[in-house]
Amino acid sequence: MPLEYTTITQVSGPLIVVEQVAEVHYDELVEIESGQGEIRRGRVLEAEQGRALVQLFEGTSGLDVRSSKVRFLGRVLEIPVSPDILGRVFDGAGNPIDGGPRIIPDKRLDINGNPINPYARAYPSEFIQTGISSIDCMNPLVRGQKLPIFSGAGLPHAQLAAQIARQATVLGTQDPFAVVFAAMGITFEEADFFISSFRSTGALDRAVVFTNLANDPVIERIATPRMALTVAEYLAFELGMHVLVIMTDMTNYAEALREISAARKEVPGRRGYPGYMYTDLASIYERAGRIQGKPGSITQIPILTMPEDDKTHPIPDLTGYITEGQIILSRELHRAGIYPPVDISVSLSRLKDKGIGEGKTREDHADVLNQLSDLYDRGKEARELAVILGEAALSENDKIFLRFAEEFEREFVNQGVNENRSIEQTLDLGWKLMSRLPRIELKRLSEKNIEKYMPGAEVSG
Helix, strand or coil: CCCEECCEEEEECCEEEEECCCCCCCCEEEEEECCCCCEEEEEEEEEECCEEEEEECCCCCCCCCCCCEEEEEEEECEEEECHHHCCCEEECCCCECCCCCCCCCCEEEECCCCCCCHHHEECCCCEEECCCHHHHCCCCEECCCECCEEECCCCCHHHHHHHHHHHCEECCCCCCEEEEEEEEEECHHHHHHHHHHHHHHCHHHHEEEEEEECCCCHHHHHHHHHHHHHHHHHHHHCCCCEEEEEEECHHHHHHHHHHHHHHCCCCECHHHCECCHHHHHHHHHCCCEEECCCCCEEEEEEEEECHHHCCCCHHHHHHHHHCCEEEEECHHHHHCCCCCCECCCCCEECCHHHCCCCCCCCCCHHHHHHHHHHHHHHHHHHHHHHHHHCHHHCCHHHHHHHHHHHHHHHHHHCCCCCCCCCHHHHHHHHHHHHCCCCHHHCCCCCHHHHHHHCCCCCCCC
16 A cells, blocks of 8 residues: 655645655656545656655646645556557547547556667668658658658648558558557647548558647646557567557647746756757657567657747757658748648658668669759759749750749649559659650669650650
8 A cells, every 4th residue: 555645845837846755766656636535646757865756647736735645656657558459549648538448458568668779770671651752752761760740830740640640551561550649739629630530541440549639738748659659669569560650749749848847947958948858859769660580660750840940949950860861841832732841852861762772662763763853953943043033034944944843843742632642653753754854854864764664765855
């Protein structure tokens, strides 16, 4: 029977200080019973010299500290897991909210987990098809990779996240595939959009969804991605599944970190965020990957909204250091009616060369990627010149590249929110666009691939 304490001496935001405690440990679960019998949960943030700092998941609002009792439970925050967890929807604290029964666990797992030992890691190499051309062709996602999406307020990252969750699949394998979706600090409308989208397309059958709403406790927001990743590790490394983890919005997660840090009166770092934010984010991102000798894998797509569209803001800046590239959404393309508004020029997948080519996607993939990227960059340069000098001042060559950039955005980058393109369709579309250009400008394509894949290849440009 846990000991009860009535020695709460301080309250600050979601934090309370309990004095004269014994045998209390960091991260231990806590129950606080109010004088009216209401039970609130919390966890230990600090424990030293008979004093414990406890953060409450439900907050301290309305709590009468004089009549409240504190019980330290002697265990950490855990989540019950079993194969039945697929197809279920939970809140940010791991409680079912889909009307279904509680999970009868095969086991209970500590949500904090551990990053994968670098020595045990297998190198990411298998291509994951999202059905979205601007990702699959230009910034390929590889199994075991962590590839964030950098967005901005008002951009359609929610639609993009839902589309990836519905469409993603690992090519060339019959191994089971699952999606773990964690939403943090989102509105009820956004949560309803995600769940309805998954249900209507049948994607929920292979998904596990965690939703922490904007009006839910801030402390819960810290636990939500860790719960999602613990479930992903169970599905991947114990059930042998390929798991795609989508987390949105990591900016809300970082704001929760800052709020708790301020309540603890810690010395702030850049822009008020705690100095340990890099380490904290790394403890989440580094739980992606593959383990040698095990069939499963965890691939991560964290989504974050950049405050004021600023790539140098601490959240995207630190995320970029830890992850293997980034997909950046463009406000300019969004205004032009392009969906998804992926900015090809500044997006990057650092593992793109590892998951493409013969036996993975298609032998011409690298050629198409490099040539399209080069042509699009030249088209954007021509567009900038046209803004400064006027289109009439452009050379005929510049006009060709300008026209290509417009067609590339309208036909290749742009696609329907429910349009699922195979990698073959995407590559063929790239060849179709390049066939409209003079052959002399296609310097990054091999003659062999031109003859095999270029429409009307027998006619020289």
